[in-house]
Amino acid sequence: MTSTRQLVGVAMLAAALIGASCSSDSKSSSTTSAEAAEPNTSAPEPDATGGSQTTGTDSTVAPETTSSAAADGFSVAAGLRQIPSAVRDSDEGSGSDIQITMSDLDAATELADSERPPDGTTDVDALTEWLLSINGPGRKEKASLVGALLPQAAQPERFAQAAEFADELGWSISDVHTFVEYDVPPNVFTVMSGTFAADSLTKAIGEPTDEIWKLGGDDFSVDVSGVSAARPLGEALRLALRDDSLAVARSTPPIEAWLANDGDAAAGTLAEDEGLAAVAAALDESDVYSALLSQADFAAVPPNESPEVAAATPGLGPFSTLGVGQTVVDGTPYAVFVYYFDDETDAAAAVDRLTALLDDGASNRTREPWKESFAIDDITATGHVLKATLRLTDFPPGAVWNIVYARDNLVSGSK
Numbered sequence: 001m002t003s004t005r006q007l008v009g010v011a012m013l014a015a016a017l018i019g020a021s022c023s024s025d026s027k028s029s030s031t032t033s034a035e036a037a038e039p040n041t042s043a044p045e046p047d048a049t050g051g052s053q054t055t056g057t058d059s060t061v062a063p064e065t066t067s068s069a070a071a072d073g074f075s076v077a078a079g080l081r082q083i084p085s086a087v088r089d090s091d092e093g094s095g096s097d098i099q100i101t102m103s104d105l106d107a108a109t110e111l112a113d114s115e116r117p118p119d120g121t122t123d124v125d126a127l128t129e130w131l132l133s134i135n136g137p138g139r140k141e142k143a144s145l146v147g148a149l150l151p152q153a154a155q156p157e158r159f160a161q162a163a164e165f166a167d168e169l170g171w172s173i174s175d176v177h178t179f180v181e182y183d184v185p186p187n188v189f190t191v192m193s194g195t196f197a198a199d200s201l202t203k204a205i206g207e208p209t210d211e212i213w214k215l216g217g218d219d220f221s222v223d224v225s226g227v228s229a230a231r232p233l234g235e236a237l238r239l240a241l242r243d244d245s246l247a248v249a250r251s252t253p254p255i256e257a258w259l260a261n262d263g264d265a266a267a268g269t270l271a272e273d274e275g276l277a278a279v280a281a282a283l284d285e286s287d288v289y290s291a292l293l294s295q296a297d298f299a300a301v302p303p304n305e306s307p308e309v310a311a312a313t314p315g316l317g318p319f320s321t322l323g324v325g326q327t328v329v330d331g332t333p334y335a336v337f338v339y340y341f342d343d344e345t346d347a348a349a350a351v352d353r354l355t356a357l358l359d360d361g362a363s364n365r366t367r368e369p370w371k372e373s374f375a376i377d378d379i380t381a382t383g384h385v386l387k388a389t390l391r392l393t394d395f396p397p398g399a400v401w402n403i404v405y406a407r408d409n410l411v412s413g414s415k
Helices: 003-024 076-080 085-089 105-111 124-135 156-169 198-205 252-260 274-285 307-311 344-360 397-405
Strands: 098-104 176-184 187-194 213-215 237-242 245-249 290-295 319-329 332-341 374-382 385-392
Touching: 076 098, 076 274, 076 290, 085 252, 098 105, 105 124, 105 176, 124 156, 156 198, 187 252, 198 213, 198 237, 237 252, 245 252, 274 290, 274 319, 274 332, 274 385, 290 397, 319 344, 319 397, 332 344, 332 397, 344 374, 344 385
Parallel strands: none
Antiparallel strands: 098 176, 098 290, 176 187, 187 245, 213 237, 237 245, 290 319, 319 332, 332 385, 374 385
């Protein structure tokens, strides 16, 4: 997994958001990026009736959510259909880890009771206000309800250079409404829906070749002399448009495969993967506005974790695919953890393991008891899928992703 890169990115974005906000708005939050990753005492309190509920293989009806993700066409399953199998096939070795992120930024904005800036804006104050509301630690007067992931292709930690970014590429983060991103560096592939125009890309980059705009040298090349706000490593970029969607990659074959696909068929995309598809379906049932999907050796000892700590964590069993999403129900944030097991018996057995960890265990990273951060709404095993819906009681939404990036014990597997 790309945990180190992602953790650094989260910290950089939080620092950038807070720094820009402090310089332009005296009401900005003074929370540091380190504090944002720890429990937040200003988060919503649990309701009086919220108790633990776990089930075995019986399915339960999920609570009605207030997210607008389904209404505007965003779904995790649809996101998988945007990623060509060619992206995965080009990774070295058949056992490569996979990490996919996606968000409906419009739904996140609505849930945060915020307002997104006009499409195409490069105004730093407007971007600061918006990004703080959907991704940052929240304002002093209001804890954040949402923690939407953002597309790395838009260089969100450098949003203060949005004007320079737009000059080079013909679009910026303010144009993005939804996105899905396959993030296994250097093989990063992103598809965004929003307000993108061929004329703007051509004006910034030049004429496309076979419908593909190209920046930089050969596929996957890096040129330090070409470092910019849009290409902080001087990396090569390939871009293409299909209707209102823009694809960005660091090599040509995935872009060609994406152009050849209509975006609706599962054939030739990651939607054909049984584990990813099952996890996506479970997350869509909860109407999540942001999600992270991963395939990795979850039974391996996490980086920077001592053997003693690893040995004390039994793990949840041999799951092969993980999905984590976030939603908001009646003004309260929820995290949804979904695990795919090759064996249905293992999925059913993991119900008690996960319940015990949440009720009696503690984070390997912070040593804080999980029951002080989450309240169990439901834990259910249905077939190959184990799904846990957890109410955030004393935990900021933005910190949920760090559980995955740091491979904390809520996402630890076992043989």
